[in-house]
Amino acid sequence: MKRTLLAAGVAAFALGATPAMAKTLVYCSEGSPEGFDPSLYTAGTTFDASSKPVYNRLVEFKPGTTELRPGIAESWEVSEDGKEITFNLRDDAQFHTTDYFTPSRPLNADDVIYTFQRQMNEDNAYYQHNNGSYEYFNAMSMSELIDEIVKVDEHTVTFKLTRPEAPFLANLAMDFASIHSKEYGDKMLEAGTPERVNQQPIGTGPYQFVNYREDAAIRYSANPDYFRGQQPLDNLVFAITSDAQVRYQKLRAGECHVMPYPNPSDIDEMKQNDSIQVLEEPGLNVAYFAYNTQQEPFDDPKVRKALNMAVNKEAIIDAVFQGAGQVAKNPIPPTMWGYNEAIEDDPYDPEKAQQMLEEAGVENLEMNIWAMPVQRPYMPNARRTAELMQADLAKVGVDAEIVTYEWGEYLKRSSNLDRDGAVILGWTGDNGDPDNFLAVLLGCDGVGGANRAQWCHEPFDELIMEAKTLTDQDQRAELYKEAQVVFKEQAPWNTIAHSTVFMPLRQEVTGYTIDPLGGHSFEGVDLK
Amino acid sequence: MFKFVLVKLAQLIPTFIGVTIVAFAFIRLLPGDPILLMAGERGISPERYAQLEAQLGFDRSPIIQYFDFLANLVQGDLGTSLVTHAPVMEEFLSRFPATVELSAFALAFAIIIGLPAGVIAATRRGTSIDHTVMGISLTGYSMPIFWWGLLLIMFFSSTLGWTPVSGRISYLYFVDSVTGFMTIDTLLAGDWAAFLSALHYLILPAIVLGTIPMAVIARQTRSSMLEVLGEDYVRTARAKGLSNFRVIMVHTLRNALITVVTVIGLQVGVLLAGAILTETIFSWPGIGKWMIDAISRRDYPAVQGGLVLIAFIVMIVNLLVDVAYGIINPRIRY
Numbered sequence: 001m002k003r004t005l006l007a008a009g010v011a012a013f014a015l016g017a018t019p020a021m022a023k024t025l026v027y028c029s030e031g032s033p034e035g036f037d038p039s040l041y042t043a044g045t046t047f048d049a050s051s052k053p054v055y056n057r058l059v060e061f062k063p064g065t066t067e068l069r070p071g072i073a074e075s076w077e078v079s080e081d082g083k084e085i086t087f088n089l090r091d092d093a094q095f096h097t098t099d100y101f102t103p104s105r106p107l108n109a110d111d112v113i114y115t116f117q118r119q120m121n122e123d124n125a126y127y128q129h130n131n132g133s134y135e136y137f138n139a140m141s142m143s144e145l146i147d148e149i150v151k152v153d154e155h156t157v158t159f160k161l162t163r164p165e166a167p168f169l170a171n172l173a174m175d176f177a178s179i180h181s182k183e184y185g186d187k188m189l190e191a192g193t194p195e196r197v198n199q200q201p202i203g204t205g206p207y208q209f210v211n212y213r214e215d216a217a218i219r220y221s222a223n224p225d226y227f228r229g230q231q232p233l234d235n236l237v238f239a240i241t242s243d244a245q246v247r248y249q250k251l252r253a254g255e256c257h258v259m260p261y262p263n264p265s266d267i268d269e270m271k272q273n274d275s276i277q278v279l280e281e282p283g284l285n286v287a288y289f290a291y292n293t294q295q296e297p298f299d300d301p302k303v304r305k306a307l308n309m310a311v312n313k314e315a316i317i318d319a320v321f322q323g324a325g326q327v328a329k330n331p332i333p334p335t336m337w338g339y340n341e342a343i344e345d346d347p348y349d350p351e352k353a354q355q356m357l358e359e360a361g362v363e364n365l366e367m368n369i370w371a372m373p374v375q376r377p378y379m380p381n382a383r384r385t386a387e388l389m390q391a392d393l394a395k396v397g398v399d400a401e402i403v404t405y406e407w408g409e410y411l412k413r414s415s416n417l418d419r420d421g422a423v424i425l426g427w428t429g430d431n432g433d434p435d436n437f438l439a440v441l442l443g444c445d446g447v448g449g450a451n452r453a454q455w456c457h458e459p460f461d462e463l464i465m466e467a468k469t470l471t472d473q474d475q476r477a478e479l480y481k482e483a484q485v486v487f488k489e490q491a492p493w494n495t496i497a498h499s500t501v502f503m504p505l506r507q508e509v510t511g512y513t514i515d516p517l518g519g520h521s522f523e524g525v526d527l528k
Numbered sequence: 529m530f531k532f533v534l535v536k537l538a539q540l541i542p543t544f545i546g547v548t549i550v551a552f553a554f555i556r557l558l559p560g561d562p563i564l565l566m567a568g569e570r571g572i573s574p575e576r577y578a579q580l581e582a583q584l585g586f587d588r589s590p591i592i593q594y595f596d597f598l599a600n601l602v603q604g605d606l607g608t609s610l611v612t613h614a615p616v617m618e619e620f621l622s623r624f625p626a627t628v629e630l631s632a633f634a635l636a637f638a639i640i641i642g643l644p645a646g647v648i649a650a651t652r653r654g655t656s657i658d659h660t661v662m663g664i665s666l667t668g669y670s671m672p673i674f675w676w677g678l679l680l681i682m683f684f685s686s687t688l689g690w691t692p693v694s695g696r697i698s699y700l701y702f703v704d705s706v707t708g709f710m711t712i713d714t715l716l717a718g719d720w721a722a723f724l725s726a727l728h729y730l731i732l733p734a735i736v737l738g739t740i741p742m743a744v745i746a747r748q749t750r751s752s753m754l755e756v757l758g759e760d761y762v763r764t765a766r767a768k769g770l771s772n773f774r775v776i777m778v779h780t781l782r783n784a785l786i787t788v789v790t791v792i793g794l795q796v797g798v799l800l801a802g803a804i805l806t807e808t809i810f811s812w813p814g815i816g817k818w819m820i821d822a823i824s825r826r827d828y829p830a831v832q833g834g835l836v837l838i839a840f841i842v843m844i845v846n847l848l849v850d851v852a853y854g855i856i857n858p859r860i861r862y
Contacts, residue, residue: 219702249681255693
């Protein structure tokens with residue numbers, strides 16, 4: 001009897017959940033946002049809570065793809081020399097009306113200029129307020145690229161670049177380029193509270209910010225004036241839940257509708273649960289094993305090739321990725337344009353590998369394998385991967401030792417030119433452009449930095465540098481395909497895998513697509 | 529008495545300075561660099577690194593940084609978080625009530641269950657009841673919090689659906705933060721449904737966090753009860769023909785409570801430490817979860833400020849326990 005009463009009481013709680021018939025979707029996010037101004041941060045968790053729901057960009061990624069679609073800009077023209085891009089802005093993009101701000105006008109060219117000035121102009125009050133710490137803007141070399149931004153009229157702006165740069169458009173679709181309201185920024189400056197821009201965001205996006213209870217929950221409501229039309233959901237709630245196991249329990253119990261980053265070991269169980277659907281997509285990422293090509297004997301492509309052939313990558317996919325991934329043959333993922341399908345991967349052939357090592361005059365080779373201390377979207381367990389590699393290399397007479405460091409230290413030390421050994425690392429694309437993989441990770445400019453192979457190979461570098469300056473995507477793709485051929489011959493990396501991204505949702509969620517760039521957006525999502 | 533408190537306060541000063549040194553050194557001795565962690569796989573150019581380092585003041589010698597920290601601390605300024613750019617003190621204070629609320633409910637649970645259990649075990653010494661109570665308390669004492677929390681969530685929340693999995697209140701309710709205590713704020717707002725929701729969300733985390741203190745209290749109550757039960761005055765009370773109830777409650781328990789109260793006071797440190805794990809499991813937005821985030825992001829000002837504040841609170845509570853000890857034990861005079 002008592003038990004029934006208790007159960008009834010609990011049921012009453014659950015039913016209490018429908019005071020109004022508002023449609024609310026709860027997303028169990030994995031962490032607290034650092035703030036709500038996406039230009040200041042680099043973490044995906046922060047973008048999910050700020051740029052995705054609240055803001056728009058000039059151009060945006062079509063949901064579920066890395067193709068560009070119009071955003072704030074209805075259309076754009078690129079000049080003949082590729083150095084001028086003119087955007088025609090839509091005139092119906094309204095900034096949010098909330099209890100802390102009421103806009104007096106729709107978005108116009110001033111807002112676009114203001115958005116970039118605050119990140120590049122040292123005299124701008126927001127630049128000074130934030131000490132210029134716009135890391136993504138800097139990392140994408142935007143301040144070197146943009147010469148000037150000109151207001152042509154109320155709804156037209158022209159970006160003048162210092163050099164033609166094909167990936168520039170894709171850069172503008174990234175989170176840091178979210179368009180802010182100048183009017184709101186000015187108002188907060190006048191009130192002496194510029195920090196509020198980072199706490200109570202105002203954008204033009206599908207959802208408007210309602211409130212944030214620190215480390216607990218963020219609430220948004222549908223923007224009634226959204227230019228793509230009001231969202232079918234009335235409210236969006238982020239319930240911050242940092243433990244993957246707890247997120248899963250919340251999803252099971254119906255306390256949230258969508259959860260990111262499930263434990264790979266829980267996927268099978270989730271798929272068997274009738275109230276849960278599991279979406280999966282190949283991630284826009286790569287896990288690689290980078291030799292130090294400036295160190296003997298790894299400066300010899302033949303040695304690198306031999307070592308690649310000694311490693312059984314299928315076994316790594318099975319054991320470490322538990323099937324949630326595919327063997328990588330190219331440095332860019334197969335879902336990306338410019339991917340060279342024709343490339344043949346180095347076969348797994350320990351005998352041939354050993355023979356090639358002997359031919360290269362390498363005997364009793366001792367090397368370090370660097371294993372990352374953390375789990376990343378492209379690599380579930382680097383330690384285990386390193387152990388498998390170690391065993392494979394032992395079979396061809398290579399004595400490998402596994403080393404690791406704390407994550408920050410690992411990133412720094414692995415960049416050093418005199419780094420001893422080969423390093424396991426990976427990359428998730430920022431903007432869907434092959435340049436974002438090939439130039440950042442393998443270009444000569446990256447040596448001593450993100451180019452962990454310390455590999456500067458002129459024929460390769462020339463191809464990717466030329467591709468950067470062309471505006472025609474087909475022409476660019478040809479150059480990138482050629483670059484992948486050079487890459488494969490030279491083998492600065494052993495390309496390990498492209499991982500699969502899983503997204504468990506409640507059955508009643510519709511319209512959700514996995515973002516290949518790793519973000520989580522609820523535009524167009526509904527509940528049955 | 530007044531003098532006693534003053535002397536105790538003066539004694540806290542060297543301890544406090546020691547705490548500031550440990551807090552300052554701890555986060556810097558951990559490998560890892562906040563700037564590099566922020567930059568991630570992309571890395572950062574040496575020029576930009578030097579620029580940021582100078583901006584944050586990390587290029588100065590650690591000794592100077594420490595004294596800078598100390599000088600600001602004396603003025604009540606703990607610096608600003610590297611991540612959120614908000615004052616550390618503000619961040620701490622906005623999350624502290626959540627931890628206090630959880631700890632208070634956990635302690636209440638521990639006392640309500642632990643105290644009677646200890647009394648019963650002592651009065652039934654050597655019986656199967658005694659063995660059962662002590663067995664359970666030993667299990668509770670050695671229970672790993674993380675595992676225990678997940679076990680309760682899976683059973684009560686996922687399988688039975690009686691309690692919510694995690695969080696502090698249902699997303700349906702949003703109550704303005706006045707005191708920061710959800711149970712009090714909901715009552716102030718006069719929102720009964722929200723109040724019940726807040727209580728509902730407190731059940732599991734309070735049990736998980738209260739389990740170890742409950743075990744400690746039960747064991748301490750039992751042993752001091754046994755000690756007092758052997759005293760001459762208890763024998764005298766029984767010889768006077770007092771009822772068993774009166775002997776236990778008035779003559780034994782009251783005297784046994786003196787040590788129990790001390791032990792309860794010492795649980796504050798245990799609760800704050802346990803809160804870090806409990807808050808992580810139950811997504812409870814208190815200082816435990818905040819500290820974990822700050823440590824993993826190597827947010828130096830937040831970590832050192834948080835550690836100093838937590839240590840300070842524990843020291844003050846211990847001082848209060850000392851004072852309380854004098855008040856409830858008439859045999860102690862300062």
